[in-house]
Amino acid sequence: MNRCGAFSGFTNRAETSSNANTMFGRVLRLYLTEMAKTWRTKFPWLGLAASALMALVARQSVMEGGSPGQMTAAVYFTTSMNVAATVIVPVFSVIFGAMLVAGESTRGTVRTLLVRPITRWDFLTSKLLMGATYTILLLAVNALAALPIASGYPLKTAFDESVQIPGAMEQVRLFLAAMSLSLLPQLATMCFGFCISVLSANVATSVGVAAGMWLTLQPVKEFIRFGRFELADWLFLNYYDAAMKVANDKAGGMYEMFNQHSIHMLTGTSVVAILGFIALSYFVFIRRDLN
Numbered sequence: 001m002n003r004c005g006a007f008s009g010f011t012n013r014a015e016t017s018s019n020a021n022t023m024f025g026r027v028l029r030l031y032l033t034e035m036a037k038t039w040r041t042k043f044p045w046l047g048l049a050a051s052a053l054m055a056l057v058a059r060q061s062v063m064e065g066g067s068p069g070q071m072t073a074a075v076y077f078t079t080s081m082n083v084a085a086t087v088i089v090p091v092f093s094v095i096f097g098a099m100l101v102a103g104e105s106t107r108g109t110v111r112t113l114l115v116r117p118i119t120r121w122d123f124l125t126s127k128l129l130m131g132a133t134y135t136i137l138l139l140a141v142n143a144l145a146a147l148p149i150a151s152g153y154p155l156k157t158a159f160d161e162s163v164q165i166p167g168a169m170e171q172v173r174l175f176l177a178a179m180s181l182s183l184l185p186q187l188a189t190m191c192f193g194f195c196i197s198v199l200s201a202n203v204a205t206s207v208g209v210a211a212g213m214w215l216t217l218q219p220v221k222e223f224i225r226f227g228r229f230e231l232a233d234w235l236f237l238n239y240y241d242a243a244m245k246v247a248n249d250k251a252g253g254m255y256e257m258f259n260q261h262s263i264h265m266l267t268g269t270s271v272v273a274i275l276g277f278i279a280l281s282y283f284v285f286i287r288r289d290l291n
Helices: 002-038 043-065 073-100 102-107 109-115 120-150 168-199 203-220 242-251 260-287
Strands: none
Touching: 002 120, 043 073, 043 120, 073 102, 073 120, 073 168, 073 203, 073 242, 102 168, 102 203, 120 168, 120 260, 168 203, 168 242, 168 260, 242 260
């Protein structure tokens, strides 16, 4: 009896492991297919080109707005990343996310895909991974384009001789951490678009609603206040540039300006939004009538 029970438990564990591997394989194949399909269209390339172009826009901005001899690599790199992070990356992320599922619904291909041995969970997960990949690439492309230009600026200026400025490696660590944190509100933006995509019947409606709501919230959030409560403080889209600003302050030796509260709010609002939008997307899609 004991041997039978042990054998049964072993068999169950083996079946569970096999099912997990099979699911992972299905998601991976769908993800690779999604990657190939994505790069055959023009829109994703347009977003990457626009993000890279912001490195040149930032260079022109600091040349016109900065005082000669006072510009550092940290200031330029922060400017480049934040120009992209506050405009280009969220716009393309929310639109791309809004197209992921609604595009399949519009073409009618979602029914064809789910006829195969593919679960709705597999389908949605591969789409979500593609959205996350594209959002990461949008930020990474700007960073890669900005690095060669940033290398032409000094780590510190003559005005910083009396200030303890972090070394090159310390600044690299600061900005890597800041870029990782900056990614959180961008992923939340993509997940918002993704959720709208799941809720919409066609891609035109999805893109219009997602982009329209995002654009509307940008100015409106600043005017909704009740006493000490300010809506902007509790929205992830208020923190697109927060992490890079903090890193720039620390790179400039202004340690007293390291605002932990803004980092905590960035992390908290973004993580809650990401989890909430993903949970709602799966809940709706798994129960959705596709006929």
